[in-house]
Amino acid sequence: MSVVSILQQLHDTQLGTALRESLIMFPLIEGVHLIGLALSVGLILITDLRLVGLFLRNVPVAEVLNGLRPWVLAGFAITFVTGVVLIVAEGPKIWEIPVFPLKLVLIVLAGLNALWFELKYGKSVSVWGEHSTFPNGAKVAAWVSLVSWSAVVICGRLIPYLDTTIH
C-alpha cells in the first residue's frame, strides 16, 4: 500500500472530514502545534547552545540536560500528536509539497541523532557533565541537533508557501 493511499484513507475518516469542516479546529491545532514547538525545539536549542558552549556556560551540563529533558519530551509529544492530527486532515494535499516529506526525513535524522546522544552521553552526563571540557562527540551531536531541528522548523513553516495548489 502506498503512502498516498494510506494518507487518503486517513483523510476520508470521520475525524479527517470533521477537522476540515470545522472552522475552529484548524487554528486551534495549529496554535497548539506551535506552542509544543516552542517547548520542544525552544528548549532543545537552549540545551544545544549550552553543549557547544555558547549559552549558560556557568550552568552544569548535567543540570541542563536532566532538568529540561522531561519538558522537551512533553513538548515533542504535543507537537507530534497535533502534527499527526494535521496529517489526518490534510495528508494527501501536503504530501504533494516536497518540503513536507523532506521535513519528515529531517525529523527522523534529528531523532536518531538525539537517540544516539542519549545512549552514548545522556546516561553518563552526571560523570562528564560536571567537567569544563567534555567529549567532542557530544558537541558534534549538539551541532547536528541545532542544524537539523532548525531545518525541520524551516521546512514546516514553508509548507503553505510552497503549496502550488493554493497560489
Add this chain to the structure above:
Amino acid sequence: MSTEALFNSIQHSALGSVLGTAHPLIGALVQLVHIAGLLLILSAIVLVNLRLLGFGLKRQSLPQLVKATTPQIWYGLALLALSGLFIFIPSASIYYANPAFWTKFILLAIVLVIQFSLFKQITSAESPKRAVAVLTAFTSLVLWFGVAFAGRAIGFI
C-alpha cells in the same frame, strides 16, 4: 483620522506597495525570521518560568538566569518586530478586520507591560514567595502562549 483610515493609508503608502509586490519567497523568508524570533523569546520565557515554578534549572539563581536570558528576549523582540512590520504594512487593511490580530496585540501589550514591571521585580529576588512565583509564572506563560496562539490564528480567521 480613524484607526481604519490609518491602516488603509499604511497599506497604500509607498512602503506598503513596495513590500506588497515583493516576491512570495521573500514573504516566506520573513515568516521564517518571525518564527525564529518567536522561538528565541518563548524559549527564554519558558526557561525562566519553569525555574519560577521550581522545575527545569531549579538549582540556578533566579536573578542570574533572568540576566542570562534577557539578551535573548531583546533579540527575539527585535526579529519579531522587524519581520512583523514587513508582514503587517502591505496588508494592514486586511488585519484591521481580523479579530485574531487585535487579540494578539492586546495580549502582547499586556504581557510586555507585565514583563518589564511585575515580572522583572518578582524575578529580581533570589527566592520569591511560592504563591507569588507560581502566580507570576502562570500569568506570564498564559499570556505569552496566548500571543503565539492568537498570532497563529490570524492566518485562519
